Amino acid sequence: MGRVPTYEELLASTRYSAVHLEMRDGYMPSDPAFAAWKDGRLPDPVGDDADFQQWLGWVKNATSRGVEFRRARVVSVPESDYIRFEHFSSQANVEAGENIRWLPRRRATDIALPGNDFWVFDNELVLVLHFTGDGELADRELTRDERVLRLCTDAFEAVWERAVPHEEYRLS
Template identity: 65%
Template sequence: MTKVPTFEELLSSARHSAVHLEMRDTYMESDPSYVAWKAGVRNSAEDNDPELRPWLKWVRDATDRGVSVRRARVFSVPESDYVKFEHHVSEANIKAGEAIRWLPRRSATDIAFPGNDFWVFDNELVLVLHFDGNGECAPGEWIELTTDPVVRDLCMGSFEAVWNRATPHAEYRPV
């Protein structure tokens, strides 16, 4: 069996781009940062410190190498609590160098989407993410890697369609 690279390894090997499309209204509600946010904790070190939130360091390292890291979110309105939480913690992602845009689902009716969230690295390698009905990582193999050009083209086409009509993070405020 081939070892699947970690996300850190995938991002650190990106040469020019990493794009991510999120299409769920909730993810991993068991996440301690989300649980704390729901309890009223805002701007905790766990949300903003690259030593406590490694994602921020990985993004900074990638963007410092010249890699464009972009994330687009398609979501329902009014927003779920989880989407509001994502908006809140996204400011640290922006400071780390990630570009984020927001598109209400009602503005995406004419966009063809793959069935799952994904990352595409360097317009070549697709990382498909599988979640269960509650937004937790699906049991078993929750990630899938492919270089299938049909999958890649669908993912990149849907990402760019969303990106082109979505609102930049600095301009979007949850309802």
């Protein structure tokens, strides 16, 4: 499909829905906000994190146009440090307009899940995220393949149905 658009471009062109399924227990150990949180130096998840502030702005812009944002996370319990960090920062996502749910991995055993995290935009375009073994983003791939789209949308909806809303999810 050529060049993969930026998140800003993808969200700007989204008309009605953006869903995101996260299935890893750790992401981007190089993230300075994560390091600050681990060291107890991040009392505010938004703080001076320009990238996170930018993301929240894109979400607000899309939701103000009526785009529904849903993010689901399949997590191991007890949760990893990174998942605890995500839980800490997720209220800012919710306030920007995202609807977030959490599913303990043990409750996902009978769900057919793709091998990679992904986004689905407007139920027609899938952005597949490829990570290295230690959680750094390696590559992004855009596809309209109907089989991939069906697998991703079915997996997301199955997870969403079972998952616990953010405001009710308690870390172990």
